[in-house]
Amino acid sequence: MNAHILDYAAVGIGPANMSLAALAHPVEGLRGAHLERRESFSWHPGLLLPEATLQVSLLKDLVTLVDPTSPFSFLSFLASEGRLYRFLAADFPAVLRAEFNQYLQWVAGRLPSLTFGADVHSVDFHDGAFHLRTAEREVTARHLVLGTGLTPSVPEPFRPFIGPTVFHSGEFLLRSPEVTGRRVVVVGGGQSGAEIVRHLAAGAAAESITWVSRRSSFLPMDDSPFANDLYTPDYVRRFHALPADHKSRLLERQKYTSDGIDLQVLQDIYRLSYRDEFIEDNPGRLRFMADCAVTAVEGGPGDFKLVVESSGPEAPAVLAADLVILSTGYAYALPDFMAPLDARLRRDGGMLVVGDDFSVAWDGPAENRIYLQNGARHAWGVADPNLSLLAWRSAVILNSMLGETRYPV
Ligand SMILES: Cc1cc2nc3c(=O)[nH]c(=O)nc-3n(C[C@H](O)[C@H](O)[C@H](O)COP(=O)(O)OP(=O)(O)OC[C@H]3O[C@@H](n4cnc5c(N)ncnc54)[C@H](O)[C@@H]3O)c2cc1C
Structure with missing residues (x-):
């Protein structure tokens, strides 16, 4: 393999691709680049109201549910910042979103694979690799990971x-x-x-x-135990295997769990x-x-x-x-830079076909995959846009890229 070709290139650094970067960090020999158009990390800055809190447990951070020993957990952040005991004493009913943003910025500062100020404006595929272009450079990689988030409706x-x-x-x-x-x-x-x-x-x-x-x-929001069961790997795997019309009925019924x-x-x-x-x-x-x-x-x-x-x-x-x-919500839209590959992606009823490993079915070589983070609610269920299975989904993608079970999922 050409030395200039990375193992993967990930576009967008929100929590989804940052989780991937955090879990990829200890994997020796794996070479990935993460590209983000913003100049620095900021989590939905337009809605970072001082009183707003997370809607999920602090255990649903970038890594803990897959690797509780990771140095990139929310608890590691609290410990490293010297606020573990004060955090306990404060006994917040839920983590402040502003503090979770600090945590995400803290992780961003510790991952060398992240590049900010890199707006990907085009991608194509030739010679066995994806070629991504920003204003300053071209990045070439065997796999592509899309983590560009949702678009305001x-x-x-x-x-x-x-x-x-x-x-x-x-x-x-x-x-x-x-x-x-x-x-x-x-x-x-x-x-x-x-x-x-x-x-x-x-x-x-x-x-x-x-x-x-x-x-x-x-x-x-329905935050009861059986509703929360919909946000587990076991459930989403079962959901993924259902026929499309059954999925859309369930999505409507399960709406208020998130x-x-x-x-x-x-x-x-x-x-x-x-x-x-x-x-x-x-x-x-x-x-x-x-x-x-x-x-x-x-x-x-x-x-x-x-x-x-x-x-x-x-x-x-x-x-x-x-x-x-x-406050009219968000929806997934394939980013504009994907236009050159758009016609090569497989759709069913207008929706992208997303497989067991979160790769999108396409007509390119099987050894080059396009993984989709937070764009497959139709295929994977209500948990897809949520923080709940972020670490798990990143681990599934990593295992698939590596061709081995680095993280048991
Ligand atoms: C205000 C708010 C609060 C939320 N709170 C919770 C919560 O408490 N619990 C929960 O489970 N879920 C929550 N969510 C839902 C979800 O967890 C978040 O939206 C989360 O940020 C999704 O992460 P992401 O990485 O998929 O996308 P995003 O965070 O949207 O990140 C995508 C990134 O891609 C970048 N990008 C896009 N195009 C390009 C390009 N061409 N080149 C380079 N970079 C690009 C964008 O600049 C952006 O930084 C919340 C959502 C919102 C809007």
Whole structure:
């Protein structure tokens, strides 16, 4: 094998590919490059609200569930930073997302295979290797690992208005919008919407905050034991083997095991609304519109008019807004740089066919694989976009690349 050809090149350094880098680090002789377009690591910086917490156990870090002895665990981070005892005494009900971000940055600083400021803009395959190009260099590798994350979903009526006063929640802190005296509408009844509503409602600045959701109510996440069983290797392997139509039915039914709202956040919002109404004598500042969808947007910056329809017989309502925050979720999209290989990937019903080892079926040589991190919810189930099986999935991919069971999974 040509000495310039690496064993693998991984694109995107979020938690998924960072987990791969951490587990690959002790594997002698394995040569991989991890490329990230951002200048440094930051975990969803637009939503890194100071009060936000992880929705999963701290054991679901980059490595622990596969290798509890790894030096890249969350506990190693706490110990290395001298805060283990204080962390225990603080007894947080859940890890602060800001602290998990510190942990991820700490790991990023210890892995030499990571390169930041490297935006991959094209990839092709020839002479037995993938050739990836960034503005500065070309990287050649036997396998490719896609870990580019999900893309924000923006519903059609809002698209012409995207800008400083209508934007996706993933940009919330980056845009740091002025809310003083403004009528704010948050669209979307999932966790991100809830976190933004809580954040705004805790302050007095916004004139009003209206939360609109298609869901029948503001529904909690199911965090019960049998729901959590869906986030285990045994379950996802069984799920992966099911027929496609059965999978899509299950995905719909299992949605609220991850897409519901953290109970603590719901309680906080409810109490803030109670405070506004009965203690601050400001009833109606917080308004909740469940079972409603925004079907049209009129007006423009400074005075948007949102047409809101419920599933009931009532006439549509018109909601005035100065600022609209779209907490309307994320979806997987094959990154643009994959365009040269797109037609060579196998799809079933429009969806990528993703195998037992998370490699995408394609018409290239079997010894060159394209692995997919966090892009196969349709094939692997509700756990795929979540932190829960990050370490396990990385271990499966590593074992497949190595052709041996380096990590028992
Ligand atoms: C606000 C928020 C909080 C979450 N909290 C939890 C939680 O508590 N528990 C849980 O289980 N899950 C949580 N999730 C879901 C999931 O765990 C995270 O989204 C996680 O970050 C996914 O990791 P990833 O590596 O797949 O993608 P990402 O973290 O999105 O990383 C992808 C990276 O790829 C880079 N990239 C994209 N294209 C290119 C390119 N062409 N070249 C180079 N780099 C590129 C991007 O810049 C990005 O840094 C959360 C999601 C969000 C949005």
